[in-house]
Amino acid sequence: MPDTHSPHAIRARIRNGEHSGNTSGLAPGFVQCNLVILPQAHAHDFLRFCQANPRPCPLIAMNPSPGDPTLPALGDIDIRRDVPRYRVFESGRAGDDTADIQSLWREDLVVFALGCSFSFEEALLADGLDVRNVSEGVNVPMYRTNTPCTPAGPFSGNMVVSMRPFLAADAIRAIQICTRFPSVHGAPVHLGDPSAIGIGDLSRPDFGDSVSVKQREMPVFWACGVTPQVALENARLPFAITHSPGCMLVTDMRNSQLAIL
Structure with a gap:
């Protein structure tokens, strides 16, 4: 029987248009990545933004050279087709989501694959914690905050956070677990009063x-x-591409490769 749960099989379904929704809970054991694609002229400044803000922007991999749609460090990937939905930005405005960016591809595009909290969810579930977005079968809730990021070049803005509710004792355990995964956002940045x-x-x-x-x-x-994506809104670049929130790149890298033991 073919393995329908491997990262390769999931990417094949995405390429064939058979999966276009969020990827939470897919390919247990494997890293999922956020995505930013932008012209080479702005890549150095965005790299500096990631380096200055490693909690929200933990860099996992980049394409080997501008215009190369592959990410060999993460698997047999064609970044133009292997994400369920993409979001295209023009002058800082997000347009309609699309399932394929082949027609938009350019020879100067640089790909940034960033760590995603879906990876540490597996560790929380393995410890017996109820990850609410998984148990309720929905995308994780995400919120804009008033917490500023460190700017770099044209990139600036406030942090976006994801939220999972826990009892106090379970929240402490979640902190202990996620501290081991700094490459996929690490420990929480806040708990309690949302205001x-x-x-x-x-x-x-x-x-x-x-x-x-x-x-x-x-x-x-x-x-x-x-x-x-908030930083792209503020930078107002003529052109950039990201994943649609919750629709991640499923990779062949194992979560265990990112854990600090």
């Missing part, structure tokens, strides 16, 4: 879907790889 980081209503995320928060649970917030 302290500028979030007004948990039931209305800026990206993704809302999840239930049960009695005595507290919201726990992690730096999120959608942060670069």
Whole structure:
């Protein structure tokens, strides 16, 4: 029986248009990545932005050279077709999502693959914690905050965070677990009162879907790889591409390769 859960099989389904939704919970054990693609003229400044803000922008890999659509360090990948949905930015404005960017590809494009919190969710689940977006079968809720990132060149803006609710004891355990995964956002950046980081209503995320928060649970917030999309809005580059929030690049890299033991 063919393996329908391997990263290669999932990417094949995405290439064939058989999967266009979020990738949370897919390919257990393997790294998923956020995506930023932009012209070479702006790549150095964006690299500096990632280096200055490693919590929301942990860099995993880049394409070997501008215009190369492959990411050999992460698998047999064609970045033009292997993400369920892409988001195209023009002058800082996000246009309609698309399932294929082959017609938009250029010889000067540089690809940044950034760590994603979906990778540490596996470790939380393995420890018996209830990861609410997984158990409810929805995309993780993501929120804009008032926490500023360190600017670099034209790139600036406030951090975006993802949220998962836990009881206090489970929140402590989640912190301990995620500290081992700095390449996929690491430990939470905030827990408790959402208004302290500028979030007004948990039931209305800026990206993704809302999840239930049960009695005595507290919201726990992690730096999120959608942060670069805010930076792209502010940079107002003529052209850039990202993943659509929650629709990640599924790679052949194992989560265990990123863990600090």
